[in-house]
Amino acid sequence: MAKPRNITAEEVLARLDRGDVLQILDVREESEVTRGMIPGAMHIRLPEVEERYEELDPELETVVVCRSGRRSRSACNFLQAKGFTNLLNMSDGMLAWKGELEEYYP
Numbered sequence: 001m002a003k004p005r006n007i008t009a010e011e012v013l014a015r016l017d018r019g020d021v022l023q024i025l026d027v028r029e030e031s032e033v034t035r036g037m038i039p040g041a042m043h044i045r046l047p048e049v050e051e052r053y054e055e056l057d058p059e060l061e062t063v064v065v066c067r068s069g070r071r072s073r074s075a076c077n078f079l080q081a082k083g084f085t086n087l088l089n090m091s092d093g094m095l096a097w098k099g100e101l102e103e104y105y106p
Contacts (some may be wrong), residue, residue: 009092023042025049028065028066062087
């Protein structure tokens with residue numbers, strides 16, 4: 001099984017600007033997402049991914065995001081073990097995000 005691929009924040013932004021359909025999963029903590037999320041992203045904290053992963057569509061290309069790329073890598077590895085095959089880890093995380101932000105409403 002191939003490892004989930006890495007993608008940069010700049011590449012994600014370019015793909016969204018092109019109109020590509022990406023399922024974006026933000027695994028940061030509540031206190032982090034209150035500063036803003038990528039528009040259209042779904043928020044599931046990393047500790048909750050194991051119990052909530054079925055809310056995601058395994059058929060869609062999925063970009064997993066955290067602050068710096070470490071937690072998102074863990075989430076990618078878990079999702080891959082659950083059968084997700086089209087995973088992208090935003091390896092530079094939200095620290096590198098230059099696009100618009102959407103307010104988070106819990």
